[in-house]
Amino acid sequence: MPSVFRKATPDRTPNSFLQKFSIIGTVSAETIPFQEIESKWQKFWEDQGFFRAPQTPRPGKKFYCLVMFPYPSGTAHMGHFRNYTLADVAARRAQMEGYDVLHPIGWDGFGLPAENAAIQHKIDAAQWTRDNICRMREQFRSWGLSYDWSREFATCDPRYYRWNQQFFIQMFHKGLAYQKHAPVNFCPKCQTVLANEQVGEAGECWRCQAPVVQKHLRQWFLKLSQYAEELLRDMRELEGGWSAYVLQMQRNWIGKSEGAEIYFEIADCESRIADFKIENPEIRNPKLTIFTTRPDTLFGATFMVLAPEHPWVEPLTVPDQKAKVHSYMEQTKKKSLLQRTRQEGEKEGVFTGSYALHPATQEKIPLWVSDYVLMEYGTGAIMAVPAHDARDFEFAKKHRLPIRYVIFPKNRKNSEESAYEEEGILRNSGAFDGLSNLEAKGKIVEQLARRKLAQPKIQYHLKDWLISRQRAWGTPIPILHCPQCGAVPVPQEQLPVQLPPNIPYGATGESPLTRVESFVKASCPKCRGAAKRETDTMDTFVDSSWYYARYCDPKNEKEPFDKKTAQAWLPVDLYIGGIEHACMHLIYARFFHKVLRDLGWVNSPEPFPKLLNQGMVTLGGTAMSKSKGNTVDPQGMIRKYGADTLRLFILFAAPPEKNLEWSEEGVEGCLRFLNRIWRKVLDFSSTPKAAAAQTSAAESLTKKTHRTIEKVTQDLRRLSFNTAIASLMELTNSLYAYQVCGDETSGQTLKTLVRLLYPFAPHVAEEMWSKLGETQTLVLSPWPQANPAKLSEAACTLAVQVNGRFRDRVQIQKDADAREAQNAAQDRPKIRRHLGSQKISKVIFVPNKLINLITENNASAAKVKD
RNA sequence: GGCCAGGUGGCGGAACCGGCAGACGCGCAGGUCUCAAAAACCUGUGUCCGCAAGGGCGUGUGGGUUCGACUCCCACCCUGGCCACCA
Numbered sequence: 001m002p003s004v005f006r007k008a009t010p011d012r013t014p015n016s017f018l019q020k021f022s023i024i025g026t027v028s029a030e031t032i033p034f035q036e037i038e039s040k041w042q043k044f045w046e047d048q049g050f051f052r053a054p055q056t057p058r059p060g061k062k063f064y065c066l067v068m069f070p071y072p073s074g075t076a077h078m079g080h081f082r083n084y085t086l087a088d089v090a091a092r093r094a095q096m097e098g099y100d101v102l103h104p105i106g107w108d109g110f111g112l113p114a115e116n117a118a119i120q121h122k123i124d125a126a127q128w129t130r131d132n133i134c135r136m137r138e139q140f141r142s143w144g145l146s147y148d149w150s151r152e153f154a155t156c157d158p159r160y161y162r163w164n165q166q167f168f169i170q171m172f173h174k175g176l177a178y179q180k181h182a183p184v185n186f187c188p189k190c191q192t193v194l195a196n197e198q199v200g201e202a203g204e205c206w207r208c209q210a211p212v213v214q215k216h217l218r219q220w221f222l223k224l225s226q227y228a229e230e231l232l233r234d235m236r237e238l239e240g241g242w243s244a245y246v247l248q249m250q251r252n253w254i255g256k257s258e259g260a261e262i263y264f265e266i267a268d269c270e271s272r273i274a275d276f277k278i279e280n281p282e283i284r285n286p287k288l289t290i291f292t293t294r295p296d297t298l299f300g301a302t303f304m305v306l307a308p309e310h311p312w313v314e315p316l317t318v319p320d321q322k323a324k325v326h327s328y329m330e331q332t333k334k335k336s337l338l339q340r341t342r343q344e345g346e347k348e349g350v351f352t353g354s355y356a357l358h359p360a361t362q363e364k365i366p367l368w369v370s371d372y373v374l375m376e377y378g379t380g381a382i383m384a385v386p387a388h389d390a391r392d393f394e395f396a397k398k399h400r401l402p403i404r405y406v407i408f409p410k411n412r413k414n415s416e417e418s419a420y421e422e423e424g425i426l427r428n429s430g431a432f433d434g435l436s437n438l439e440a441k442g443k444i445v446e447q448l449a450r451r452k453l454a455q456p457k458i459q460y461h462l463k464d465w466l467i468s469r470q471r472a473w474g475t476p477i478p479i480l481h482c483p484q485c486g487a488v489p490v491p492q493e494q495l496p497v498q499l500p501p502n503i504p505y506g507a508t509g510e511s512p513l514t515r516v517e518s519f520v521k522a523s524c525p526k527c528r529g530a531a532k533r534e535t536d537t538m539d540t541f542v543d544s545s546w547y548y549a550r551y552c553d554p555k556n557e558k559e560p561f562d563k564k565t566a567q568a569w570l571p572v573d574l575y576i577g578g579i580e581h582a583c584m585h586l587i588y589a590r591f592f593h594k595v596l597r598d599l600g601w602v603n604s605p606e607p608f609p610k611l612l613n614q615g616m617v618t619l620g621g622t623a624m625s626k627s628k629g630n631t632v633d634p635q636g637m638i639r640k641y642g643a644d645t646l647r648l649f650i651l652f653a654a655p656p657e658k659n660l661e662w663s664e665e666g667v668e669g670c671l672r673f674l675n676r677i678w679r680k681v682l683d684f685s686s687t688p689k690a691a692a693a694q695t696s697a698a699e700s701l702t703k704k705t706h707r708t709i710e711k712v713t714q715d716l717r718r719l720s721f722n723t724a725i726a727s728l729m730e731l732t733n734s735l736y737a738y739q740v741c742g743d744e745t746s747g748q749t750l751k752t753l754v755r756l757l758y759p760f761a762p763h764v765a766e767e768m769w770s771k772l773g774e775t776q777t778l779v780l781s782p783w784p785q786a787n788p789a790k791l792s793e794a795a796c797t798l799a800v801q802v803n804g805r806f807r808d809r810v811q812i813q814k815d816a817d818a819r820e821a822q823n824a825a826q827d828r829p830k831i832r833r834h835l836g837s838q839k840i841s842k843v844i845f846v847p848n849k850l851i852n853l854i855t856e857n858n859a860s861a862a863k864v865k866d
Numbered sequence: 867g868g869c870c871a872g873g874u875g876g877c878g879g880a881a882c883c884g885g886c887a888g889a890c891g892c893g894c895a896g897g898u899c900u901c902a903a904a905a906a907c908c909u910g911u912g913u914c915c916g917c918a919a920g921g922g923c924g925u926g927u928g929g930g931u932u933c934g935a936c937u938c939c940c941a942c943c944c945u946g947g948c949c950a951c952c953a
Contacts, residue, residue: 243870243871244870244871245870245871245947245948247870248869248870248871248948248949249870249947249948249949251869252869252948252949252950253949255949255952257952257953259953290953291952291953292953293952293953294953305953347951370951371951372951372953373951373953374951374952374953376952377952377953378952378953379953381953382953383953384953385953389953390867390951391951391953392953394951395951459952459953461952579947582948583948652878652879652890652891653878653879653891653892654878654879655879658878658879660878661877661878663877663878663892665891665892665893666878666891666892668892669890669891669892670891672891672906673891675906676906679906714882715882718882720882722878722879722880722890722891723879723880723881723882723889723890725890725891726879726880726889726890726891727889727890728890729889729890729891730889730890733890736907797886798886799885799886800886801885801886801933801934803933803934804932804933804934805934806885806886806934809886830920842933843933844885844933844934846885849885849886850885850886850934852885852933852934853933854933854934
């Protein structure tokens with residue numbers, strides 16, 4: 001039977017006929033019945049359990065695809081949709097490529113919104129959370145996400161948070177969890193303390209933006225700082241897998257600076273040693289400790305500055321200066337942290353009247369007090385080197401203090417107008433003259449260290465993680481406070497310490513659990529005496545610091561997870577989530593993973609070697625948000641256009657890591673694309689089949705198909721979903737241009753197209769697949785393989801340049817050599833015209849791509865260089 | 867001030883390793899079908915000169931390297947982000 005040629009354009013008989021008679025309602029017969037298709041396939045996939053991951057993956061064939069799990073706020077927004085769709089494409093592709101895929105979802109169930117809702121509406125936080133989870137679960141199901149729902153859990157379930165408690169106790173025994181009295185950040189609105197990472201640049205609460213205040217409280221900490229160096233070092237492992245941007249942020253946050261502590265003796269200290277004894281009985285021979293990253297500038301130190309809060313300010317201030325110093329300290333107290341840490345404003349300060357002895361020269365240098373020195377960093381005291389530090393320079397100018405240059409650039413003089421902060425050669429530095437400042441750094445510290453006047457020191461910005469929260473909706477910290485034995489961990493067999501029912505919610509700055517007598521009253525496991533239960537709960541970021549490991553073995557009731565099983569799945573192969581967690585969750589989880597490794601639970605250095613931070617979904621250029629009122633509800637869009645259409649749009653409109661501007665026209669474009677394939681499928685299934693046509697059009701369509709397989713496969717590997725979809729659109733256009741229907745070639749192309757479409761638009765692809773007469777689900781259908789023979793053309797088009805400028809293209813045999821190419825090029829009239837009578841002096845030939853003919857007097861070579 | 871990312875048509879974006887800039891989509895214009903419209907389909911769409919053939923110019927700006935630069939190097943401008951009196 002001959003191939004059936006049909007015009008692609010009008011009279012597509014049965015369907016356009018039907019279309020005319022389906023005027024009632026907006027749905028025409030050619031429109032894809034999304035709702036029907038979606039629920040049908042969602043049910044089918046779930047019933048068949050296709051997305052259930054095996055208990056243990058085959059070695060080398062695992063793909064653990066994870067999205068940052070949601071807080072159950074009650075409504076999923078377009079940002080969730082984007083996040084989870086991106087992961088879904090990666091997971092579905094991996095499954096088709098034959099991997100054992102773990103693609104789980106769960107709920108970050110603890111947190112303030114639930115507790116605030118409980119206070120406001122007099123309901124149970126647990127119930128509120130459960131209801132929200134149900135609502136969001138239904139939304140996620142309607143999006144066609146290939147989750148292993150059998151592994152779902154919520155962190156507010158005692159079956160989960162008991163392991164938080166167990167890890168906490170293990171850390172307590174290792175000294176990694178401890179309590180201390182310390183100045184802490186307290187949010188007056190949330191009525192709880194916060195970790196450093198949870199306070200914004202302007203000193204605001206990360207959650208409610210209220211200004212944070214300082215309090216002095218006894219709180220629980222995890223020794224994050226102990227892992228500072230390792231967290232920094234292991235970023236090598238993440239290079240390439242994480243964006244440079246997040247790595248930079250973490251590097252900044254860890255904030256390593258290498259330098260030295262140097263000890264300055266106080267001059268004439270005998271006369272005032274009594275003052276020190278009163279204030280600090282342990283101090284015998286007071287030496288003021290400073291931290292510097294520039295020990296090479298030591299000889300340029302002409303004065304010293306103490307932070308106003310420094311405990312030595314009082315004893316060092318001579319009677320004559322007391323009034324001035326005290327008034328300055330008062331002034332400082334009134335400034336906010338923000339005011340103090342801005343460079344703006346003149347550098348005020350006062351002289352204490354005391355002097356220190358320069359450790360190298362024994363010179364007396366004055367001791368000043370100024371708030372440009374911060375108590376929180378280093379030791380709260382500095383040696384001031386105005387010649388080589390811009391801040392010290394400014395201070396010295398204002399207060400007429402001496403400026404002594406000790407480092408000089410190689411070939412020019414120092415300007416006396418500013419601090420010289422670059423590299424150079426030492427002078428005015430005693431025995432160190434002539435050394436480069438880099439060499440001098442080590443040598444100066446070395447020499448001082450021999451006299452016990454200095455030691456090398458590394459300083460980090462990263463501090464320990466304050467995990468206590470004075471709120472009820474979190475994991476109870478499993479500690480009992482005994483008047484005799486102190487803080488005693490709750491014995492293993494008493495875990496979990498469960499939240500009591502009927503918590504008297506309220507934000508009072510104290511945990512509501514303190515008012516639950518039955519919870520508080522306990523006995524000490526050591527001495528059996530009466531003890532009080534710890535009532536603070538853990539920061540919810542503890543919950544999210546190891547949830548990725550729990551997914552590997554979520555039903556385990558004996559342990560957090562089986563080590564072997566988790567080690568087989570971990571690390572996570574692809575982690576997808578928003579960038580806002582760069583310095584919170586992503587630091588905490590890396591820390592936790594390393595602790596778990598040291599406790600023997602996991603064996604990989606990093607939990608997430610590959611991280612994709614998806615961009616925001618914007619409308620009118622700003623992130624969609626309820627408060628701005630510029631949101632688009634994914635559910636409404638799904639009802640209007642279908643989940644697959646929305647998926648395609650979200651994937652196609654921008655590369656994953658960039659922001660994506662919402663555009664309903666764009667959505668309609670994607671609907672048009674799906675409809676085009678849909679019509680081809682209907683056409684094909686209603687057309688009598690024919691053998692492959694031996695035409696050049698058929699051959700070229702086949703080649704295009706194989707090139708598309710190649711392109712989509714590669715694009716999926718590098719998570720370039722937008723370009724993958726573009727090439728599917730190209731193939732669809734080629735299929736339309738082919739104009740033949742029902743023959744082998746168009747059938748093969750159509751089937752390939754549908755299989756390639758599956759990760760992006762799975763419901764529609766499954767439906768089309770079965771309409772094409774296929775009986776096996778696409779989930780289990782192997783990913784198409786490009787036939788290398790079909791990828792290459794016998795002939796190729798060579799770009800022809802004359803003197804580097806593109807002039808023409810020429811058809812040439814594939815793998816032709818330079819000689820043949822040049823002959824073919826010179827046969828072209830255009831090229832002949834451009835060459836004129838000029839002689840060819842050089843030929844650049846890139847096989848199968850390009851030939852560039854250079855003439856003797858070509859313009860660029862003849863360019864006079866003057 | 868330091869660091870990072872980026873700057874390509876009317877718009878979103880493509881060009882992955884230095885080799886035909888603008889794939890794909892949106893929008894716009896013209897056409898086919900229709901009594902008409904919608905849908906669908908076809909054609910065109912960086913810019914300037916030209917009826918056309920053809921040619922000039924074009925990837926923030928200015929230089930450089932190269933036979934050849936969106937791509938590499940130097941300087942600068944702009945946008946976004948992060949850090950920042952961190953000693």
